[in-house]
Amino acid sequence: MLLLQNARIASENSPVLVESDVLIIEGIIQEIGTSLAIPEGARVIDARGRVLMPGMFDAHVHFRAPGFENKETITTGSEAAINGGITGVVMMPNTRPALDSATAIATVLENAKHRARIPVYTSGCVTKNREGEELAEIEGMHRLGVIMLTDDGDTTADPAVLLRAMQYATEFGMFFASHCEVPELAGPRALNEGVMSYRLGIKGSPACAEEIIIDRDIRLARAAGAHVHIQHVSSKMGMETIRWWKSRGDVKVTAEVAPHHLLFTDEHIGDYDTNYKMNPPLRTQADCDALLEGLKEGVFDLIATDHAPHTPFEKAQDFISAPNGITGLDTALVSLHHFFVEPGKFGWDLVVKRYSAEPRRLMGLPVAAIEVGQEANCVLFDTEAETTFTKEFMKSKSQNTPFIDQTLQGRVDMVILGTEILLER
Amino acid sequence: MARKDLLDIASLHREEIEFLLDQSTSFKKLFTRSVKKIPALEGKSVLMLFYEASTRTHSSFEVAAKRLSAEVTNFDVAHSSITKGESVRETIETLQAMRTDYIVVRHGHPGLPAMIARQTTASVINAGDGAHEHPTQALLDAFTIKEKFPDPRGKKVLIIGDILHSRVARSTSTLLQKLGVEVAYLGPGSLVPKYGPATIPRFTDYEAAMAWAPDVVYLLRVQMERQDVQFFPNVREYHRVYGITTARLAEIRDKGLYIMHPGPVNRGVELCDAVMDYERSLITNQVENGISIRMAVLDWLTPGGDFPKQEAYAARQQAGSSLLMP
Numbered sequence: 034m035l036l037l038q039n040a041r042i043a044s045e046n047s048p049v050l051v052e053s054d055v056l057i058i059e060g061i062i063q064e065i066g067t068s069l070a071i072p073e074g075a076r077v078i079d080a081r082g083r084v085l086m087p088g089m090f091d092a093h094v095h096f097r098a099p100g101f102e103n104k105e106t107i108t109t110g111s112e113a114a115i116n117g118g119i120t121g122v123v124m125m126p127n128t129r130p131a132l133d134s135a136t137a138i139a140t141v142l143e144n145a146k147h148r149a150r151i152p153v154y155t156s157g158c159v160t161k162n163r164e165g166e167e168l169a170e171i172e173g174m175h176r177l178g179v180i181m182l183t184d185d186g187d188t189t190a191d192p193a194v195l196l197r198a199m200q201y202a203t204e205f206g207m208f209f210a211s212h213c214e215v216p217e218l219a220g221p222r223a224l225n226e227g228v229m230s231y232r233l234g235i236k237g238s239p240a241c242a243e244e245i246i247i248d249r250d251i252r253l254a255r256a257a258g259a260h261v262h263i264q265h266v267s268s269k270m271g272m273e274t275i276r277w278w279k280s281r282g283d284v285k286v287t288a289e290v291a292p293h294h295l296l297f298t299d300e301h302i303g304d305y306d307t308n309y310k311m312n313p314p315l316r317t318q319a320d321c322d323a324l325l326e327g328l329k330e331g332v333f334d335l336i337a338t339d340h341a342p343h344t345p346f347e348k349a350q351d352f353i354s355a356p357n358g359i360t361g362l363d364t365a366l367v368s369l370h371h372f373f374v375e376p377g378k379f380g381w382d383l384v385v386k387r388y389s390a391e392p393r394r395l396m397g398l399p400v401a402a403i404e405v406g407q408e409a410n411c412v413l414f415d416t417e418a419e420t421t422f423t424k425e426f427m428k429s430k431s432q433n434t435p436f437i438d439q440t441l442q443g444r445v446d447m448v449i450l451g452t453e454i455l456l457e458r
Numbered sequence: 459m460a461r462k463d464l465l466d467i468a469s470l471h472r473e474e475i476e477f478l479l480d481q482s483t484s485f486k487k488l489f490t491r492s493v494k495k496i497p498a499l500e501g502k503s504v505l506m507l508f509y510e511a512s513t514r515t516h517s518s519f520e521v522a523a524k525r526l527s528a529e530v531t532n533f534d535v536a537h538s539s540i541t542k543g544e545s546v547r548e549t550i551e552t553l554q555a556m557r558t559d560y561i562v563v564r565h566g567h568p569g570l571p572a573m574i575a576r577q578t579t580a581s582v583i584n585a586g587d588g589a590h591e592h593p594t595q596a597l598l599d600a601f602t603i604k605e606k607f608p609d610p611r612g613k614k615v616l617i618i619g620d621i622l623h624s625r626v627a628r629s630t631s632t633l634l635q636k637l638g639v640e641v642a643y644l645g646p647g648s649l650v651p652k653y654g655p656a657t658i659p660r661f662t663d664y665e666a667a668m669a670w671a672p673d674v675v676y677l678l679r680v681q682m683e684r685q686d687v688q689f690f691p692n693v694r695e696y697h698r699v700y701g702i703t704t705a706r707l708a709e710i711r712d713k714g715l716y717i718m719h720p721g722p723v724n725r726g727v728e729l730c731d732a733v734m735d736y737e738r739s740l741i742t743n744q745v746e747n748g749i750s751i752r753m754a755v756l757d758w759l760t761p762g763g764d765f766p767k768q769e770a771y772a773a774r775q776q777a778g779s780s781l782l783m784p
Binding site: 226227228230231232233234235236304305346349350351352353354 | 545546547565566567568569570572573587588589590591622625628651653654
């Protein structure tokens with residue numbers, strides 16, 4: 034039994050934080066109100082000044098298992114999520130072996146059941162081994178609960194293959210998540226083509242490499258009557274392409290944006306800092322501004338981190354040799370608070386809607402909310418405290434993040450899921 | 459003014475550039491003497507770490523180091539553990555244990571010399587990192603131009619060719635601008651990036667570029683090896699549209715323009731054979747000046763056991779300024 038007193042409750046429906054007591058009994062929110070009586074035996078937490086919000090849900094993470102457990106495991110990845118106030122995740126299928134069959138999916142889900150303290154879901158591949166040629170074992174994966182298909186990181190190059198997959202899998206109620214990139218235009222180096230790529234002497238990836246596939250995949254989805262979800266959009270024109278398609282209303286399209294694409298530009302790469310090497314690459318301030326606008330407008334349905342751990346040894350190489358990707362689970366919520374909520378660029382309602390409610394809706398899951406009768410699935414957040422992202426603080430196995438050793442305002446104080454207190458600071 | 463490394467032109471101060479050019483003048487005077495060696499780096503070791511093929515730069519550094527009495531070791535990349543999959547970082551750890559004083563490095567990956575510099579106490583000299591920088595080439599180019607124009611301010615240098623892939627274009631144009639020289643680019647639209655420095659005019663038409671009235675025409679080597687896709691239809695067309703043809707050489711001679719090229723020359727592509735005999739071609743001067751410039755650089759840098767540049771690196775990274783064009 035847990036009584037949180039005077040918490041400021043955030044919801045997706047209102048920018049106003051409502052101060053209330055919240056009583057949780059046996060993992061269920063029993064009562065919300067002012068000056069609730071303290072039941073006998075209840076643990077009382079003074080939450081005055083702190084924000085109580087539903088647990089976040091990240092629909093785009095790489096837990097690297099099986100195959101790359103030196104970078105991350107389901108255990109370390111889910112602990113990083115809890116550390117950042119996230120109570121559910123969806124894994125990408127670019128493991129080794131790739132998650133392209135019922136057998137592979139079953140193994141991951143079984144591991145997740147035993148090795149994670151939060152629900153870990155997974156997406157499945159569109160094609161076998163993500164090679165873009167033969168369709169993966171779509172129905173077999175669906176039987177195990179997979180509803181999102183993606184060849185993550187590798188755009189399904191042949192539009193005919195993707196169209197057939199969409200026609201086939203839509204019949205099972207599945208949808209497609211697209212990493213949008215024309216590889217022949219993008220090249221392997223994950224740096225925006227522009228002033229910075231010229232200065233650094235690295236072949237850049239133009240934004241049109243992303244825009245072309247965004248448009249292509251939405252057109253394919255329209256032709257197939259499928260639902261396509263556009264992953265980690267990085268460019269202004271990419272956002273505008275999605276906005277235009279959404280305004281037509283004749284195709285089901287959703288989209289996500291990652292915190293790092295809202296926050297950083299290619300200028301941050303400076304002296305070849307590999308912590309800023311990611312794919313799609315960081316672009317310009319004009320792109321960041323447009324993505325923020327798109328998020329506030331609802332062009333982006335959700336925020337997702339694309340949590341991509343790599344070992345320090347791999348990232349300590351030169352910029353060309355280092356792999357793409359940064360971690361995000363430990364840092365996402367605090368960074369969203371520090372850079373956006375605190376300066377008044379958007380409110381907690383947007384965070385709850387885009388990083389908790391909509392991702393769960395996308396995955397067909399019940400939405401978490403601080404409401405009577407709901408299972409307790411919540412995060413207590415101190416907006417006045419600070420978090421320093423030291424190596425010791427991080428729970429991810431890798432620390433490839435630009436935030437390493439930085440101090441930001443805000444702290445995840447407590448994470449509650451059902452009858453368990455997963456984290457308490 | 460002491461520095462541990464020479465990694466780029468962008469971070470060099472004007473005083474440092476002037477100092478190196480002056481020192482190069484002094485070292486060049488040695489070349490006419492029967493004994494060309496001085497003991498400036500006696501007892502010091504120079505490691506040549508060339509991951510990419512090179513004739514001019516490699517031999518130029520080697521001659522320069524030997525004229526300063528340093529011991530030179532050539533790291534044989536082809537027979538090293540690199541062929542067994544050893545990473546550059548592991549190689550550097552090995553080399554650091556050997557306590558060499560100077561490392562001259564060429565690699566296809568931009569930024570790699572800077573990474574090595576952060577991990578060793580040796581002075582690191584960037585002898586070309588991908589399409590990023592080639593600082594000693596820029597210094598020798600500036601030195602060569604100053605020999606013809608002692609006060610180069612206001613002079614105009616037209617750089618022709620593959621700007622996109624050229625570390626020479628980046629370094630030399632940056633340095634020349636620091637000396638008050640005007641620079642313009644000319645080349646195919648696919649090889650002259652639109653997002654280069656705003657201070658450099660970009661031409662894709664030869665006649666328009668010549669109307670800009672350059673004093674020096676600097677031809678870049680067409681780097682077929684860096685072009686993973688086709689940037690122009692064929693070399694015959696390139697020569698006709700952007701090269702110094704026999705007819706264009708006559709015009710250049712009439713105007714008294716100087717011609718430069720970093721070598722090696724693709725004859726019949728960037729220029730016709732006759733250019734090699736043109737009295738105002740500075741191509742061999744560039745090669746000769748490369749030695750005195752590299753002597754000046756080796757003599758100037760200060761290897762250190764306590765990573766004296768670490769703070770400066772941190773500051774530069776913080777400011778994000780080291781790579782900014784002037």
